[in-house]
Amino acid sequence: MWILLALALLTLSFNKKIAVGLLLAATVWAGWLGVIELWAAGIIILLAAISMTGFTLPQRPAIQRTLECLLVVLAVALTLHLMPGFHNPKVLDLVKAGPQSAPFTLYFNVDKALTPFVLLICTRTLFVREIPTHRPLWQWLVLLLSVPALLLLAVLLGGLKIEPHWPQWLLPFALANLFFVSLAEEALFRGYLQQRLAGLMHPVVALVIQALIFGSVHVAGGMLLVIFASLAGVIYGLAWMWSGRLWVAVLFHFALNICHLLLFTYPMYVRQ
Template sequence: MVSTVSGKQVLGMGLLAVFGAVSLTLGLVTPIAAGVVTVGFAGALILRNLSGMWAALGHVTLVIWCIALGAHLVPGFHNPLVLDQVQSGPLSRDFTMYLNLDKPMVLFTVALAWPSMIGGAVALRKIPLAVGFALLPALLAVGSAVNAIRPEISLPHWWVIFALSNLFLTCLTEEVFFRGYLQSLISSRFGAGLGIAAASLLFGLVHVGGGPALAGFATILGAACGLGYYATGRLWVPVLMHFGFNAAHLVLFTYPGPA
């Protein structure tokens, strides 16, 4: 059956087109980058109507495309530098942050390709939800025990820009991709266990640039958020779990790590 585009999706794409036009005018996005994104959107619309081998090939291609955008490998995005070698506290190492304009393109694209991720609430599964939430403080405790982070209570003056960027450009985008799209897609074909495991492992692998320890921590965080999504079917649950973990890391520990 041919899948149609909803009115909300049309509105969202219209607003995105306006954002893209403004970004092009300001030089934040080049025509090459805009072209890559447009191809991705078109491919997502085609993908939602494919089946069988072609659908599998399309999803693999889309995953590679999304990872390339999320890893900032697509040329033509001039992401503004908003924090330059700042410290969250005296014990923390320097932290630099860009306002990434490429990562949110992943959110819009996978929402077009896999619209069933939205509105898929399920009857609450209390035990998986409790396990998912319990993993978050446990992960911070383990990180502190192995000196990957150290206790340091602080609220840096730049916390507002960090919170907004982290919530909307990092947590929302990553959870829509890894949980709403990838976990949901794999679970629909191979079961929830494999869906959670595969999405969590890939979430860890994309963080391997920060070292094997970070990749391991990210895998566990992915599993916690994956359990939250599985337990509720609501995307806002893993988004808030992810954001709450990052906020606790910033306020209660050295961020991103000890100096």
């Protein structure tokens, strides 16, 4: 079922019909497994039907804004696990990546994975948009190096410690993090929020605002995590802004998370 859902998300950017078909197959399987209730299945079927009909928001501004706001509220609710009817299974329960790492719990999130399907209805340029100029290679190299640099900064600030490990649960972590976390968050914060803000203000201002909002979502982890996530939001936002491709931002997001897991205490350092 999870492979079907991941394939649906993978194909969503270039073949919506195949993506919807895979999503419906995953929905049937999820219902049989008890992962979703009838209410949640209804939401998924409605999203699939809207996607298949090629629905676009009405041209009348008032109706367009209202429907778009409702869709964004739905996307946020799905991302924050506020919608009823979803029973995301716990895959890992308080495991430790290493002796200095905090206990870690992993869920496979059906609800959060639906976010790109919702936001693609709001904007057809969610995955791909035109960019005015292409950045030179050296700027991309600097951006790539900023990923390990940010993690090393967290070490200097005391939030992480260098602690290489290769956990047995790397594959399920990678699957969940790429498709059910990184893609969903990039669709919401970069593909939708930053893109919409950039249409209203200077792109750099839009970049900063979305990064601050992204950081504030992590407030439960403490102020250091808020700062860390905000800086990460700048990296992901630049990757999206420079490339015009959502999947580029997703891969930067995924790369940082994998580097974090494999080379540092994950998700944070626990003082002995």
